[in-house]
Amino acid sequence: MTEQRTPPRRGRGRRPAAEVRAEVLAATGHLLLREGLKAVTFDRVAREAGSSKVTLYKWWPSPGALAAEAYFAQSEPVLAFPDTGDIRADLISQLTAFVRWLTEEGAATPVSELVGAAQTDPDVARAWTEEYARPRRELARMRLRAAQQQGQLPEDADLDVIVDQLWGACYHRLLVLKVPFDQTLVPRLVDQALYGAARGA
Amino acid sequence: MTEQRTPPRRGRGRRPAAEVRAEVLAATGHLLLREGLKAVTFDRVAREAGSSKVTLYKWWPSPGALAAEAYFAQSEPVLAFPDTGDIRADLISQLTAFVRWLTEEGAATPVSELVGAAQTDPDVARAWTEEYARPRRELARMRLRAAQQQGQLPEDADLDVIVDQLWGACYHRLLVLKVPFDQTLVPRLVDQALYGAARGA
Incomplete structure (x- = not known):
């Protein structure tokens, strides 16, 4: 649950929560449709969305719950x-x-x-x-x-x-x-x- | 896959395959309705039906496949x-x-x-x-x-x-x-x- 990797967009400074949330959902949605549910892990989503795993754990109880919301x-x-x-x-x-x-x-x-x-x-x-x-x-x-x-x-x-x-x-x-x-x-x-x-x- | 335990009805002698099959399906069906899919393991079914695990492996590719047929x-x-x-x-x-x-x-x-x-x-x-x-x-x-x-x-x-x-x-x-x-x-x-x-x- 620690941030071991520098998220790619960190350099742009702190983004508003709503923007991060939308980007996480979009990244998860793409991942889900392209590679299926097993590809949706917090590691992978954090990497693709340029967000931190801590944020994901804070907002969603599990990768499956994130996947369902992203699908909607x-x-x-x-x-x-x-x-x-x-x-x-x-x-x-x-x-x-x-x-x-x-x-x-x-x-x-x-x-x-x-x-x-x-x-x-x-x-x-x-x-x-x-x-x-x-x-x-x-x-x-x-x-x-x-x-x-x-x-x-x-x-x-x-x-x-x-x-x-x-x-x-x-x-x-x-x-x-x-x-x-x-x-x-x-x-x-x-x-x-x-x-x-x-x-x- | 070896028979480590003596099946309880072994003493009655060899039963016809159709009878064993029906007893396995009935035992699995009861187990499934009473305890759900996770209770349906070859170990447990062999014990409940008094059949050998070797037989189960021969007839069904997996406990899930056995469960589906038993449900029917x-x-x-x-x-x-x-x-x-x-x-x-x-x-x-x-x-x-x-x-x-x-x-x-x-x-x-x-x-x-x-x-x-x-x-x-x-x-x-x-x-x-x-x-x-x-x-x-x-x-x-x-x-x-x-x-x-x-x-x-x-x-x-x-x-x-x-x-x-x-x-x-x-x-x-x-x-x-x-x-x-x-x-x-x-x-x-x-x-x-x-x-x-x-x-x-």
């Missing part, structure tokens, strides 16, 4: 929720971005590793659920609530079930079945969630 | 698919049994641990997907296909998406969101999957 920061711009007023179209855009992020932009492995670690490591579980999974569910709920207010979803629709049946369906293939899938799945997911598998029967 | 055997009677001719009612029965199995009968922890381990351990991943998750999906598909033939689901319904939106939704709460849920969730899951969240809007 890294994915946030990719996973924004559009609101064009058409809930079907907007869900298709957002879920297409999510599936491509997983399958084409390298997120499938770190996500699997983080959720995997969250099953037995309480620090990773806390960071993953509190810094990523539940805040993202809240963003999805907000978009679905707006659709409800515009009359595109009925008052008694269970919005959490919609979240489970869209994003949860993708996680099911990724983590439980471990079968390949791509963005062509998305319109079927959205249409069956919104209009029902039994429509027309 | 243990859960099979609980998770049978009824066919009363009413797909909505039958899905509600089966999913209620599945949710109670997870939340009241102790399966939530070993399932989480197995899926967690499957994200980084290739032997567990292979055993979990090949011995449990995909065979179970095939059983669900068979029941859904029968409903299709009876005209309760349209010809163009994507049966795999229904599987993702029912069982996958439960796994989403268990593994990704890590929020508590119970069997009262099931009718909403089934109704939104079959009839759509947007019906009536």
